[in-house]
Amino acid sequence: MSESANEDPTPAVDASDTSSGADPIAPATKPRWRRASTWIVILAIIAAGAVIAWVLSSNSSSETTDTVAALNLTEVERTTLEEKTTLDGTLGFVAGDPIVYAGSTTGIVSVTAGTNGTITSLPAEGSTVEEGGILYTIDEQPVIVFYGDIPAYRSLTTRSTDGADVLQLEEALTRLGYDEDGDFDLDGDFTDATRDAIEALQEDLGIDDTGGLALGSYVFFDGPIYVAETTVGVGEAINPGTPVIATSTMPSGTVTAIAGEGDVLAHGDTLLVVEGNPISLFVTDVPFYRTLAVGSAGEDVSILKASLTSFGFDAGETLTADDTFDEATGEAVVAWQSAIGAPVDGVVNIGEIIVTGDPIRIATAHVGVGSNVTPGSTLFTPSTSTSVVSVQLPAENQDLVVLGDPVNVVMPDDSDEPGTVSSIGSIAIRSPESGTYFELEVTLDRDGAGAGLDEAPVEVEIVDDRAVDVLAVPVSALLALSEGGYAVEVDAGGGTTMLVGVEAGMYADGFVEVTSSQLEAGMRVVTP
Numbered sequence: 347m348s349e350s351a352n353e354d355p356t357p358a359v360d361a362s363d364t365s366s367g368a369d370p371i372a373p374a375t376k377p378r379w380r381r382a383s384t385w386i387v388i389l390a391i392i393a394a395g396a397v398i399a400w401v402l403s404s405n406s407s408s409e410t411t412d413t414v415a416a417l418n419l420t421e422v423e424r425t426t427l428e429e430k431t432t433l434d435g436t437l438g439f440v441a442g443d444p445i446v447y448a449g450s451t452t453g454i455v456s457v458t459a460g461t462n463g464t465i466t467s468l469p470a471e472g473s474t475v476e477e478g479g480i481l482y483t484i485d486e487q488p489v490i491v492f493y494g495d496i497p498a499y500r501s502l503t504t505r506s507t508d509g510a511d512v513l514q515l516e517e518a519l520t521r522l523g524y525d526e527d528g529d530f531d532l533d534g535d536f537t538d539a540t541r542d543a544i545e546a547l548q549e550d551l552g553i554d555d556t557g558g559l560a561l562g563s564y565v566f567f568d569g570p571i572y573v574a575e576t577t578v579g580v581g582e583a584i585n586p587g588t589p590v591i592a593t594s595t596m597p598s599g600t601v602t603a604i605a606g607e608g609d610v611l612a613h614g615d616t617l618l619v620v621e622g623n624p625i626s627l628f629v630t631d632v633p634f635y636r637t638l639a640v641g642s643a644g645e646d647v648s649i650l651k652a653s654l655t656s657f658g659f660d661a662g663e664t665l666t667a668d669d670t671f672d673e674a675t676g677e678a679v680v681a682w683q684s685a686i687g688a689p690v691d692g693v694v695n696i697g698e699i700i701v702t703g704d705p706i707r708i709a710t711a712h713v714g715v716g717s718n719v720t721p722g723s724t725l726f727t728p729s730t731s732t733s734v735v736s737v738q739l740p741a742e743n744q745d746l747v748v749l750g751d752p753v754n755v756v757m758p759d760d761s762d763e764p765g766t767v768s769s770i771g772s773i774a775i776r777s778p779e780s781g782t783y784f785e786l787e788v789t790l791d792r793d794g795a796g797a798g799l800d801e802a803p804v805e806v807e808i809v810d811d812r813a814v815d816v817l818a819v820p821v822s823a824l825l826a827l828s829e830g831g832y833a834v835e836v837d838a839g840g841g842t843t844m845l846v847g848v849e850a851g852m853y854a855d856g857f858v859e860v861t862s863s864q865l866e867a868g869m870r871v872v873t874p
Contacts, residue, residue: 461562570641733796
């Protein structure tokens with residue numbers, strides 16, 4: 347083996363050496379391969395770069411879209427913002443004046459004697475004596491009834507001086523038809539015409555026609571006299587001022603039924619029952635101060651008739667809308683008395699109706715079943731039937747509210763109830779616990795709101811300021827700019843956002859009022 351056998355079998359070939367007997371590699375062959383290889387590498391690098399760039403570009407776009415999609419976006423709202431002050435309050439009822447068992451500001455009216463003598467006749471209890479009728483007799487001399495406000499205090503004859511009582515008499519005689527010729531001048535002057543009219547009346551009554559009226563032989567009364575009770579007996583001697591007839595009775599004695607504490611009573615409800623006599627509540631400003639019977643006239647009669655109609659006791663639709671107690675009124679009263687279990691007599695006596703200005707809630711009952719009541723007994727301490735909220739308004743907040751302002755009351759169950767400021771105290775109260783404050787009262791607007799709650803803690807929200815119909819975003823969407831001012835980050839679409847400069851206004855309930863010409867309701871802003 348020759349020495350050349352261990353060497354590279356492909357020896358390097360110098361393209362310029364021709365001494366060996368081997369054929370040379372065409373000079374063009376090797377360079378062409380190298381050039382092609384080079385371009386392939388370059389193209390591969392370019393292609394790879396393009397792929398990488400596309401991938402990077404694709405990845406970058408995907409990340410941007412995912413980032414925007416992952417943001418918390420909230421719509422810009424057009425709304426009303428309110429700044430509120432919240433105060434603690436107590437829900438309950440306001441106590442009213444005690445209800446006293448009186449039924450009348452004047453009590454039971456009695457007709458008293460005007461002269462000495464012996465009672466020789468009396469009207470039947472339950473009867474009504476009208477104008478021109480005989481009320482009773484003393485020493486067989488009748489006492490005649492005339493209508494008028496001025497009491498009978500003297501004898502009236504042609505020798506009497508002029509006076510308002512003479513005018514009352516002339517008006518009464520005219521009503522009774524004793525001035526057919528029109529001779530009365532109705533001037534309070536007792537003339538011959540007055541004397542003649544009295545004589546005619548006396549003849550019709552079958553008594554001596556003296557033409558005059560002695561003291562004690564007549565009475566002036568404000569209307570028909572209902573004889574509820576005779577307080578003297580026939581044959582009994584009397585003196586001037588002795589009560590002869592009581593114009594009304596008033597139930598008194600043992601309470602057999604009564605409304606309970608917490609009960610809410612309205613017009614027509616029964617307050618209590620005294621030995622079978624129901625005492626009814628009428629919600630009105632008109633007092634029921636007298637007996638109401640056939641012949642009575644006045645505003646109290648008008649209220650009674652309207653009430654009987656509303657209670658459903660005008661089945662025949664015969665009650666007229668006026669102030670006269672007629673036969674139809676008596677029939678309706680009988681139907682009402684029968685329905686409530688009252689003695690049926692067609693007459694409304696003093697004490698059978700107690701009046702209050704508003705429906706009441708029984709806060710405290712001072713009597714119970716078995717108690718004895720008489721005129722003057724305190725029956726109940728009522729409270730308003732509507733729930734109210736008592737608030738201590740700090741002196742520094744006195745200018746927050748005025749009477750009639752609407753407020754919101756947060757109830758114990760966190761529900762909201764609208765209310766109205768119904769009372770603002772004018773006297774500052776100082777307390778070690780509460781400082782200086784004014785008493786504020788809020789009435790709940792909704793009927794029945796707060797029913798069953800008393801002394802319950804609530805919150806009262808009072809509006810300090812209000813921005814109406816403004817654009818608002820959550821406060822957390824507001825960005826403070828390093829150069830000053832504020833902006834919000836708005837969803838610009840296509841997976842992008844942009845900053846929009848805004849002017850901040852009112853802050854309330856976690857929102858802020860924003861103003862910008864580039865911002866509209868419905869746009870979405872980024873919130874953390």
